[in-house]
Amino acid sequence: MDAAEAKQTRTAAVARLAIGLVQGIVLFLLHRADDAKTWPATAPLLFGPLLVCALTVPLIPLAGLSAMRRAPLLVWTAAAATLAAILAIHAAWTGQQPGAVGAGALSPAVFPAVAALLFIAHHLVQPAEAVGKPVAPYADYFDLAWTHGAQLALSLAFTGVFWLLLALGGALFKLIGIDAIQKLISEAAFFMPATCVMFAVAVQLTDVRAGLVRGVRGVALTLLAWLLPLMTLIAAGFLASLPFTGLAPLWKTKAATALLLSAAAHLIVLVNAAYQDGTEPGHAVLRWSARIAGLLLIPITLLAAYALHLRIDQYGLTPERVYAGAFVIISAGYAIGYGVAALRPGAWMKALEPTNLVMALAAVLLLIGLFTPVGDPARLSVNSQVQRLNAGKIAPDRFDYAFLRFDAGRYGREALDRLKTNPRAEIARRAADTAAQKEKTFAPAKRGPDFANMKVYPVGKALPDSFKAQDWTADSSDSSCTFAGMQCAALVVDVDGDGVDEVLLAGGAGFDVFKAGEHGWRRVAQAASTCPGVDIDAALKAGAARLDAPTPRRDLLIGDQRLPLVPAGEGCANTAPKGAGVWLPTDIRPTPRPR
Template sequence: MTDPAPETADPKAVRRVAILRLVTGLAQGLLLFCLDHALKAKAWPATQPAVFAAIAAVAIFVPFVVLAGLSTMRLSRLAAWKLVAVLVAAGLAAYAVHSGQAEIRPRSVIPEGVAMLAIAALLFIGHHLVQPAEMERRPIARFTTYFDETWKHGVQLALSALFTGAFWLLLHLASALFSMIGIEAIDKLIDQPWFSWPATAVMFAAAVQLTDVRAGLVRGVRTVSLTLLAWLLPLMVLIAAGFLATLPFKGLDLLWATKKAAALLLTAAAFLIVLTNAAYQDGTERPPTVLAWAARIAGLLLAPITVLAGYAIWLRVNQYGLTPERVYGVACVVVAAGYAIGYAVAALKPGAWMKPLEATNITLAFVAIAVLLVLFTPIADPVRLSVDSQLARLASGKVKPEAFDYDFLRFDAGKRGEAALDRLAGDPDAAVAREAKAARKRTERRYRLDASRVDLRRLPVYPAGRSLPESFVTGLEASELFGCAREPAQCPAGLLDIDGDGVEEVLVRVFNQVQIFKLHDGTWKSFGVATPECGPIKLEELMKTGRFGVAPSAPRQDLLVGGARLSITPEDKACPPAGARTDEVTVSRAR
């Protein structure tokens, strides 16, 4: 049994819900204004970050639970669910600040950190497990109800955000119009926090009410949106299948070299899941044959993509230990594995088309809640796991004291990291103790010049088909290219005889300049640096053309890259090479 649609409900009930929603929006806006004022005035609760984060999380997220549930849930059950939401939001936000997974910024009411996204996801998923069950008066609702309410509220959220944005756009337009005739009242009004916070929250609440009383229109927008998304599924299947089919020929090394393999693979898995659901919708109607087969194939492709993502994370953890990001990645792989198994069963099982998908979605919603609660509580705190992992690597000798990331403990691991640094400061190993003490004194992160890890073979060389001299790859001193240590693939290289001695120099783009290296007495040394004369340019795109040249002009030489002029500053500000021509500009194609 479900409540009547808002269009056919008792007008008094609709009016009561509208008033409650507007009051909720006003209360939210006033609370956010008070938090903003406390932050600027450096008054309580801003003086206690954990308390501030707890109140802010409640003020930001819990009103959405009330706005969404007012028209369909009994008030007693909604109150109980609201209390649970308050405890969850406040508890997770406070612990996130305490553990270092979130922080309070001086000018932002919203705490910064992945924990805030986790709270939003947890309450959204939780609400759409609670509300449908309450509507049907049963512990587990029918899949069609879960589908209908979840996607309806997703569309409502988007439309309400657009409505609120349009409201502010009109206010700024009014401000500009009246300012032209010397009336500044509106401009001053919209700049006042006591107006902007309540106005924004009330307009959002009003938008939720307006979309709720026209639920049929919302469902229409939802249907059109899902239909459009569904027809992207065949394309996504072709992309995923083509990628997997190409891997055996290209190998995995190129994939791992990106250092983004796990994130990209999990993103692909997420697209497959979302688009498959867009094609399946509530399962009451079978889609066109193309979409039906695309959904089955997508269900089978999820498994190898998830396995590759898990393997990519395992490689990084095995090589460099845990970090919070890798812990989050492991959690994502666990959830993705559940979808991969369930969707593969749905794709292969005979009978009603993809029917097991429904049970998979409901089960994985509960799993996702459990994973989020484990991650953002002391049970599996990513910061704690990461600190323990990195310290274990240091103690076992897997990482040398001078290569250990002390800045992670100092700036990214909160109180746990500070405690670890205190322990390391008293370590028997003098090198460890020295580095830990230095890290404790730092007020900002140190850029690590870890050039010894630069794999020069990974530098892309233009034009295509050229390669760097073996003596350069194996003989360049590590410190010469520290700017490429983190992302060698972002440092394109080229070859050009700069000084006319018949031997090509090596040009490497580092950030927005080109470093030039010359072979001298069998050793590659820095020849100079070429910098754009007219600000940042797209050097890599220009280098791909293969057009490198020298534009001699006293008292210095300039480098031409695809027509862009870069001023060469020789090493130690030496004079231009002898014999440089100054009477003309020469441009040659790199050989």
């Protein structure tokens, strides 16, 4: 290292330490104001941007000091601080709770969102600034983003080990009656500046040893790349199984969108680990796995989008579904680009490069939209739910007024105020009652199904009143269909031939059989298919569900498939529902034939 390089290294080290120290002091002062509920914590529109900027913006000069020229770095840092402040001001303006001060006035989601936005944006800005062009070579983006990712992970690990050593030292000294170290490290005045300074030290050390960081990155990418064939096999096997199992089991998980988007995200990351900067073709196994994975992203994303559409169509928007919609948009962009890359002849997966850059920019724009009034999840959700209420799609007594009052910020509270003057008296009364509440109350958990929206078969049948009126919180059958909000289809039919109908609730590829007795309705049997591909919902709609003809044992027929009736708990000790008696296979008898 020559004299000029040594001087530059010392300058960067001093600057990084200064940034870390200033960041730690500012965070401590903000923490003290928040803890004491004094200014500026009492001014959320000021405290919010100060806190968000203090936590996130210093990462930009810490990362760019050794690579960007001073003037562009200062301009970009100022622009990033302005953007972070705007998002934080909106988060504070909407306000989680009326009258909240300090960090409590901000939505927790704004912190990781701003951090992710600045990380993505910085890795679009720095490579372009380095080459003096709007768009840099793809290899520069890849190298910087993955190197900084490894650097961030190592710096966080270094800071964590630093605190482990301090904690160990404090414990050792306490053994001999000296507790000053433990008291010191528990003080916020020490904890916050020390953490920020040590993180800055770690960034400087990893920046000086950039070759070692790239070595760690290379090992991590190699390991991740060879997980791609496994993930591709899992995704292909899952999609290949769907024609045999149908989509009903997937929808019944109530988490289909999240699981599918998680699978898509894993495929995207692993494909990039295999492709890297595209300068060297990988192993043939990795190349084919990447092509197949690129194509598999399309049906996985379509399934995620369809699952989300079904939930929104049935229940309207919620903040979680708005966020999921943003992830679906990102996944769709990657799916299209990677699908084209997989099919295009020539250099393998070359179209992946512009896809990654376009989707990085799209992610930045989406994050800005989600944390400004343009696409604020709370605003969109409030509008959707209130529209459903006014349109009569949801009954006034089933509407979640508490969501508007406590979980939707300013948009929800303003909507609740409007509902207080609604021409429908019940809506106005319930809105006024909820608006007067000081704290959110939680109704006791109910396990009862959603009887109002439950479909009952055969057509013309209805659920027995005693079945709907039963207190399902006391049910111990472990049937998934008795949990709160479940809408399992119901088949009402006399199974045991005693002249009284039983209720069969369809869950997955089978039924839970409930029978009325001395102790109310209890699950007494199950009917499950042992063959793949049974579509219970379609069979019920088509009227193809029926009982077998009188035989020594009557089973349930779904189309051309037989679902044997098996008593609940058969083969396991003490698993029969308490008070239900024992319903043996020989007790499932048809009505005697007339002689």
